[in-house]
Amino acid sequence: xxxxxxxxxxxxxxxxxxxxxxxxxxxxxxxxxxxxxxxxxxxxxxxxxxxxxxxxxxxxxxxxxxxxxxxxxxxxxxxxxxxxxxxxxxxxxxxxxxxxxxxxxxxxxxxxxxxxxxxxxxxxxxxxxxxxxxxxxxxxxxxxxxxxxxxxxxxxxxxxxxxxxxxxxxxxxxxxxxxxxxxxxxxxxxxxxxxxxxxxxxxxxxxxxxxxxxxxxxxxxxxxxxxxxxxxxxxxxxxxxxxxxxxxxxxxxxxxxxxxxxxxxxxxxxxxxxxxxxxxxxxxxxxxxxxxxxxxxxxxxxxxxxxxxxxxxxxxxxxxxxxxxxxxxxxxxxxxxxxxxxxxxxxxxxxxxxxxxxxxxxxxxxxxxxxxxxxxxxxxxxxxxxxxxxxxxxxxxxxxxxxxxxxxxxxxxxxxxxxxxxxxxxxxxxxxxxxxxxxxxxxxxxxxxxxxxxxxxxxxxxxxxxxxxxxxxxxxxxxxxxxxxxxxxxxxxxxxxxxxxxxxxxxxxxxxxxxxxxxxxxxxxxxxxxxxxxxxxxxxxxxxxxxxxxxxxxxxxxxxxxxxxx
Ligand SMILES: Nc1ncnc2c1ncn2[C@@H]1O[C@H](COP(=O)(O)OP(=O)(O)O)[C@@H](O)[C@H]1O
Ligand SMILES: [Mg+2]
Numbered sequence: 001x002x003x004x005x006x007x008x009x010x011x012x013x014x015x016x017x018x019x020x021x022x023x024x025x026x027x028x029x030x031x032x033x034x035x036x037x038x039x040x041x042x043x044x045x046x047x048x049x050x051x052x053x054x055x056x057x058x059x060x061x062x063x064x065x066x067x068x069x070x071x072x073x074x075x076x077x078x079x080x081x082x083x084x085x086x087x088x089x090x091x092x093x094x095x096x097x098x099x100x101x102x103x104x105x106x107x108x109x110x111x112x113x114x115x116x117x118x119x120x121x122x123x124x125x126x127x128x129x130x131x132x133x134x135x136x137x138x139x140x141x142x143x144x145x146x147x148x149x150x151x152x153x154x155x156x157x158x159x160x161x162x163x164x165x166x167x168x169x170x171x172x173x174x175x176x177x178x179x180x181x182x183x184x185x186x187x188x189x190x191x192x193x194x195x196x197x198x199x200x201x202x203x204x205x206x207x208x209x210x211x212x213x214x215x216x217x218x219x220x221x222x223x224x225x226x227x228x229x230x231x232x233x234x235x236x237x238x239x240x241x242x243x244x245x246x247x248x249x250x251x252x253x254x255x256x257x258x259x260x261x262x263x264x265x266x267x268x269x270x271x272x273x274x275x276x277x278x279x280x281x282x283x284x285x286x287x288x289x290x291x292x293x294x295x296x297x298x299x300x301x302x303x304x305x306x307x308x309x310x311x312x313x314x315x316x317x318x319x320x321x322x323x324x325x326x327x328x329x330x331x332x333x334x335x336x337x338x339x340x341x342x343x344x345x346x347x348x349x350x351x352x353x354x355x356x357x358x359x360x361x362x363x364x365x366x367x368x369x370x371x372x373x374x375x376x377x378x379x380x381x382x383x384x385x386x387x388x389x390x391x392x393x394x395x396x397x398x399x400x401x402x403x404x405x406x407x408x409x410x411x412x413x414x415x416x417x418x419x420x421x422x423x424x425x426x427x428x429x430x431x432x433x434x435x436x437x438x439x440x441x442x443x444x445x446x447x448x449x450x451x452x453x454x455x456x457x458x459x460x461x462x463x464x465x466x467x468x469x470x471x472x473x474x475x476x477x478x479x480x481x482x483x484x485x486x487x488x489x490x491x492x493x494x495x496x497x498x499x500x501x502x503x504x505x506x507x508x509x510x511x512x513x514x515x516x517x518x519x520x521x522x523x524x525x526x527x528x529x530x531x532x533x534x535x536x537x538x539x540x541x542x543x544x545x546x547x548x549x550x551x552x553x554x555x556x557x558x559x560x561x562x563x564x565x566x
Contacts, residue, residue, distance in 0.1 A: 005118070005327060006118075006121055006122070006327070007122060007126070007130075007320075007323055007324060007327055008323055009198070009201075009202035009205075010195070010198030010199070010201075010202060010316070010319075011319045011320055011322070011323035012319065012323075013194070013315055013316065013319045016315060016318055016319060016322070019322050020099075020318065020322065023099055023102055023103055023106070024099055026099075026102065027095050027098050027099050027102075030091070030094070030095035030098070031092075031095045031096070031099075033091060033095075034088060034091035034092040034094075034095050035092075035150065035154075037084055037087040037088045037091055037092075038084075038088045038092065038147070038150045038151050038154050039154050039158070040080070040084040040087075041081055041084035041085045041087075041088050041151050041154070041155075042151055042152075042154035042155035042157070042158045042159075043158050044077050044078075044080040044081035044084060045081055045151075045155050045158075045159075045296070046155055046158040046159040046162055046293075047073075047077050047162075048074060048077050048078075048081075048292070048296075049159070049162075049289045049290075049292040049293045049296065050162065050166070050289055051070050051073045051074045051077060052070070052074065052288060052289070052292050053166075053283075053285035053286055053288045053289030053292070054066070054070045054073075054285060055067055055070035055071065055074070055285075056284055056285040056288045057283050057284065057285030058070060060283075060284055060285070085151065088147050088150070088151060089147050092142075092146060092147050092150060093142050093143045093146065093147060096142035096146060097139060097142060097143065100135060100138055100139045100142065103135065103138075103321055103325075104131070104135050106325055107130070107131045107135070107321060107324060107325065108131065110324070110325060110328035110329070110330075111127060111131060111324075111328065113328075113330065113415065114328040115395075115396075115397065116390065116395045116396060117396055117397070118327065118328060123209035123212070123213070124209070124212055125205065125208040125209030125210065125211060125212035125213065126205045126206075126208065126209045127324075128208060128212065129204065129205040129208040129209075130205065130320055130321065130324050131324075133204070133208070134201065134205075134317045134320060134321065135317070135321060137313070137314070137317055138314055138317045138318060138321070141310055141311075141313070141314040142314075145307045145310050145311075148303055148307060149303075149304055149307050149311060152300040152301075152303050152304050153300075153304060155296070155297075155300050156297060156300050156301070156304075159293055159296070159297055162293075163289075163290065163293055166286055166289055166290070167276075167282055167286050167290070169272070169276070169281075169282075170269065170272065170273060170276070170282070170286070170287070170290045173268050173269060173272045174265060174268075174269060174290060174293075174294060176268075177261070177264055177265035177268045177269075178261060178265050178294075178297075181261045182261060182301060185254055185257055185261075185305075186305065186308070188254055189254045189305065189308060189309075190308070190312065192247070192248070192250055192254070193248055193308065193309045193312040193313075194312055194316075196244055196247040196248035196250075196309075197248055197309065197312045197313040197315075197316045198316045199240075199244035199247065199248075200241065200244040200245055200248055200313065200316075201313070201316050201317060201320060203237060203240045203241035203243075203244050204241055206237045206240070206241070207234065207237045207238050207241055210230075210233055210234045210237050211234060213230075214230050214231070214234060217230070248309055248313075249309075259302075262294070262295075262298040265294055265298075266291065266294055266295075269287070269290050269291060269294060270287075270291075273286075273287035273290060273291075274287070331411070339417060340405065340406050340408060340413065340417055340421055341406045341502075342421075342500070342502060343371040343372075343406075343502045343531050343532070344371060344405050344406025344407070344421075344502055345368060345369065345370045345371060345404075345405075345406065345407075346368075346369040346392070346403070346404070346405055346422075346503050346533055347368045347369070347403070347404045347407075348365055348366060348367050348368070348369075348392070348401070348402075348403050349366050349401050349402050349403075349404075350364050350365075350366055350400065350401035350402075351364070351365040351366070351388075351391060351398055351400070351401040351402070351403060352364055352365075352398065352399050352400035352401050353384075353387055353388075353391055353396060353398055353399050353400075353556075354399045355387075360399070360556055361384045361387050361556050362384045362387050362388050362391060362556045363555070363556040363557050364401070364557070365388065365401070365556075365557070365558045366401075367551075367558065369503075369533050369535070370533075371502065371531050371532070371533055372530050372531045372532065372533060373533050373534075373549075374533075374534045374536075374547065374548035374549060375534075375535055375536070375548050375549050375550075375551055376535075376536040376537070376538070376543075376544030376545065376547055376548035376549065376550045376551065376561075377535065377536070377537045377538075377544065377550075377551050377552070377553050377558065378537075378538055378539060378540065378541045378543070378544045378550060378551075378552055378553070378561070379539065379552055379553030379554060380539065380554075381539060383553045383554055383555060383556065384553055384555070384556040385507065385508070385537045385539070385553055386426075386427055386507055386508075386537075387556075388537070388553065388558075389424055389426070389427075389505050389507040389535075389537055390424070391403065392422070392424075392503075392505050392535060393422050393423070393424035393505050394410040394411075394413065394418045394422060395424070397411060405418075405421055405422065405502070405503065406502075410422075416444050419443075419444045419499075420444050420445070420499060420501065421501060421502045421503065422501060422502065422503040422504075422505065423495075423496045423499050423501035423503070423504050423505070424496075424505045424507065425489075425492045425493055425495075425496045425504070425505065425506045425507065425509040426492060426507055426509075427507045427508045427509075427511070428488075429480075429488040429489055429491055429492035430479075431476060431479055431480025431483070431488060431491065432479065432480070433476075433477070433478045433479060433480075434475070434476070435470075435472065435473050435474060435475055435476065436465070436468065436471075436472050436473070436474045436476055436491070437449065437452060437472040437473060439476060439480065439491055440452050440455070440456075440472075440491060440494050440495060440498070441498075442495065443495050443498055443499055444499065445498065445499055447498050449472065451498060452472065452494070452498065453472070455494050455497040455498040456494055458497050458524060459490075459493060459494060459497055459520065459521055459524045460520045460524065461490060461494065461520075464487070464490060464517075484512075485512040486512040486513045486514065486517065488512075489509060489510065489511070489512050489513060490513070490517070490521075492509060493509060493521055497524070501532070502532060502533060503532070503533040503534075503535070504525075504528070504532060504533070504534050504535070505535045505537070506525070506534070506535070506536045506537060506538075507537045508537060508538055508539065509521075509536075510522060510538075510543070511538065511539075522546060522547060525547055526547060534547070534548060535548075536548050541561065544561075545561075549561075
């Protein structure tokens with residue numbers, strides 16, 4: 001698969017907000033209300049400093065009434081602030097939680113419909129982590145920290161405007177003492193945190209992927225040992241994750257230097273403010289407003305910076321999720337008419353496929369299979385049979401050439417329509433945790449129990465099902481682990497029998513069956529309705545010849561079958 005179509009470990013974080021808009025839009029109203037309430041919280045916080053400044057001036061004037069008004073204002077502001085803050089805390093995380101739920105649903109939907117090659121090209125641990133743990137981290141961030149960040153940021157904005165209105169001279173003093181140093185510190189911290197957070201996310205998914213693989217191969221490890229090597233890989237990945245976490249923490253520590261800046265700013269304010277008050281250029285109250293504001297703003301900046309690394313981590317996660325959604329976006333549909341005819345010709349023209357560019361595994365295959373044709377393809381292991389089967393059933397997109405059913409390119413068929421017309425009985429049947437019935441019914445037509453039973457009978461497999469502990473309701477264990485390799489194949493065959501497909505592709509579908517069962521299944525295949533196209537793939541020429549006109553696949557090239565030599 002070309003690199004440009006794969007997921008990236010630390011994807012582009014530019015214009016994240018704009019790229020998230022399609023997912024935010026649906027909850028735009030809720031988000032806007034939440035932000036408005038946050039702005040109210042910030043304003044009520046910011047107005048406290050002017051109220052105190054006013055109180056000081058009234059005190060200087062010995063105006064008792066004015067002082068009382070200021071006191072009441074401070075209390076009222078505190079009450080408003082509390083109410084608004086509670087409102088923000090209730091509204092904002094809820095709105096964002098809805099957005100995240102939407103993202104999660106989209107991720108699941110996209111992974112379920114992503115091209116098979118996309119899934120195969122990634123480690124399942126990585127995909128799993130992106131779809132679960134990383135989204136959970138994002139949700140946790142929004143629940144616990146986003147409100148604090150948004151409220152503090154809004155407070156800084158409102159307070160800055162108020163201060164400029166009060167005294168632009170003192171505002172300049174404050175800005176000169178604060179802004180450049182804070183900007184430098186924050187930039188430095190950001191420069192460390194951004195790559196560190198990306199490294200943290202990617203090393204964590206590496207650990208998850210290793211762990212998953214370790215679970216998958218445990219049987220092999222128990223049989224042949226070598227566990228230390230795999231455990232070594234896991235601990236290596238875990239160590240890399242730990243290094244990334246420490247590196248991230250270093251960015252955070254920088255932020256504590258901001259406290260020094262605060263002391264310098266307060267000193268500058270006292271000197272300039274004092275000079276202005278003695279020269280009667282400003283009131284004592286105004287200087288007090290600035291002193292109170294400077295302290296509060298400093299607190300807000302520290303709170304934001306403390307959360308900075310979490311925010312960066314959340315941005316990285318969001319970028320990784322958007323990357324996943326972008327890479328798995330559905331192909332544009334061509335609006336061709338559905339449904340397709342129930343039977344049709346399968347035409348393969350100059351079909352070529354490469355997993356790795358320049359290394360063709362299927363080469364220039366051209367063949368026309370009218371409805372009802374029976375062909376068999378045999379070839380050595382590695383000759384490209386399974387690849388061809390996946391191409392013919394539309395699971396892979398050809399690198400070159402085309403496959404059409406009833407004149408329509410498989411690429412343009414709706415996935416559900418395609419699955420109804422062309423059915424692959426794969427070499428490896430995939431099963432889900434659940435009962436036999438649930439697994440047999442995993443097909444597009446959602447068959448009833450009676451229909452499933454009829455399908456089983458058509459393959460003469462009633463005895464097999466009757467022999468299982470609870471018949472159709474037998475629990476087959478996690479991903480079908482309680483079944484033998486042959487039994488798994490039987491499930492694939494019954495699934496195929498339940499769909500009235502126009503084209504059936506059998507990829508070594510009877511390879512794991514005992515002779516008697518294989519013969520029964522093959523006789524069922526022979527008795528399929530004569531207008532159904534059958535492609536039987538096997539590595540033995542004899543298996544193919546029992547069922548169909550044989551063709552040979554050699555190094556990805558399809559040619560006529562040769563006479564058997566005994
Ligand atoms: N997912 C994959 N990624 C890269 N190469 C693959 C993949 N699957 C199969 N191949 C390669 O393609 C060739 C054909 O494989 P396959 O179609 O499975 O052969 P067969 O079914 O005839 O044994 C083999 O050389 C194999 O190494
Ligand atoms: Mg194969």
